[in-house]
Amino acid sequence: MKSKIGVTPEVELFFRPHLARIERIFPQVADHRLFQLRFADGAVSEAFQHTPGQFIELTVPGVGEAPISVSSPPTRPGVIEICVRKAGRVTSALFELQRGDQIAIRGPLGRGFPLETFRGHDLLLVAGGLGMAPLRSLLQTVLDERRAFGDLILMYGARNPDDILFKYELLGLMNRTDMKYLLSVDADEEGIWKQYVGVVTGLFKDVSLNPETTYCAMCGPPVMYRFVVQELLNRSVMPERIFLSLERMMQCGVGKCGHCAIGPYYCCTDGPVFSYSEIRDIKEAI
Ligand SMILES: Cc1cc2nc3c(=O)[nH]c(=O)nc-3n(C[C@H](O)[C@H](O)[C@H](O)COP(=O)(O)OP(=O)(O)OC[C@H]3O[C@@H](n4cnc5c(N)ncnc54)[C@H](O)[C@@H]3O)c2cc1C
Ligand code: FES
Known part of the structure; x- marks a missing residue:
């Protein structure tokens, strides 16, 4: 018998947590870590097919569950990457775990970015702070299937140079000729920053967008959405072409x-x- 999400009850991903192992842990900026996870059961791993922007409910055994975005792309199946900020009970307990320890995962959950709609079009990705975590999944998907998309621009705003997530990975994008990567920091107290200092919307002065062919995907704090949406509307990008990820307190998911x-x-x-x-x-909403 098949369930409503098209997998057998044994690998039901929606309601039932499945065991996974922490394969590797990479420190990011202060209080943020990237975890690589792999399901214990190969059939579950195969059934887990996410869209960028979707999330998982992550269980730390004996502690509880928390919603966390998938940071890795569907184009690289097998390992699930999540970038986590130590915020409270579940995430603090996750930070106590080591390589090889077990956690559990429900998901993928929710509605992600409309990847099929994006194909063939120009894309503007705008991330603020930890919003880079889900957008990295979309970014890597587009880079892995680069020819399926038009022009690609990434704008990423962090609070200061020490807060940039995936710093070295993203630095590698600077030399690419098939995309534009623009980075801003809100403040640079040490005066070491060579790029834009100011809020992320200040980066719009360096781009020209074709409103007929561009979709925008963004993830960050609500205040960023208000200003970025206004920039896009000013440039005649239709509301139907602007996609944003909202964060709310969740329980069941x-x-x-x-x-x-x-x-x-x-x-x-x-x-x-x-x-x-x-x-x-x-x-x-925002
Ligand atoms: C769809 C979705 C995707 C997410 N993706 C990520 C991710 O990729 N990485 C990551 O680190 N975090 C992510 N989060 C946020 C994460 O779920 C919360 O930080 C969560 O509270 C962590 O659980 P905890 O038990 O450690 O903290 P808790 O003990 O539950 O709470 C810590 C603090 O955060 C507050 N809080 C809890 N949930 C939210 C929320 N949704 N919005 C604002 N404040 C909240 C609480 O009131 C409390 O002050 C996501 C949340 C959602 C809804
Ligand atoms: S968390 Fe959305 S309905 Fe329960």
Whole structure:
């Protein structure tokens, strides 16, 4: 018998946590780490097919669950990467674990970025802070299938030069001729920053966008969304072409508990990725 998500009950990914092992841990900036995870069961690993922007519910045994975005691309299956900020109970307990320890995963959950719609079009990715975690999944997907997409621009804003996630990986993008990578920091107290200092929207002065062919995908704090959306609307990008990922407190992650309601939507199942046209009339959305 097949379940509603098309896998056998043995590998039901939606409601049942499946054991996975921490394969490697890479320190990132302060209080952030990248974890590489692999399911214990190969059939579960094969059934796990995510879209950039989707998340998992990560269980630290004996502690609890937390929603965390998938940071790796679907084009590199087998290992799931997550970038985690030490925030509270579950994430602090995760930071106590070592390589080889077991956690559990439900997912992939939610609605990610509309990858099929993006294919063949120009893409502007805008990330702020930890928003780079889910956008990295989309970025790597596009880079792995570079010919399937048009022009690619990444704008990433961090608080200061020490807060840039995936720093060395992203530095490698600077020399690419098939994309534009623009980086900003809000403040540079030591005066060492050679690129733009200011909020991420300041980077728009260096790009020209074709509103007819560009889709925008963004992930960051709500205040960033308000300013970036305004920049895009000023440049005649239609609300239907602007996609953003919203973050809400979650419990079940599967549309049952109502914790993550945003207007008529549940962030966990209708989102976390929404088009701006879907949420622009919901006052509390951003
Ligand atoms: C769809 C989605 C994707 C996410 N992706 C990531 C990710 O890739 N990496 C990452 O580090 N974190 C991510 N988060 C945030 C993460 O789930 C929270 O930080 C979570 O609270 C961590 O669990 P905890 O038990 O460690 O912290 P808790 O003990 O639950 O809480 C720590 C603090 O964070 C507050 N908090 C909890 N959830 C949220 C929320 N959604 N928004 C604002 N404040 C909150 C609590 O009130 C408390 O002050 C994501 C959240 C969502 C909804
Ligand atoms: S987290 Fe339970 S309905 Fe969304």
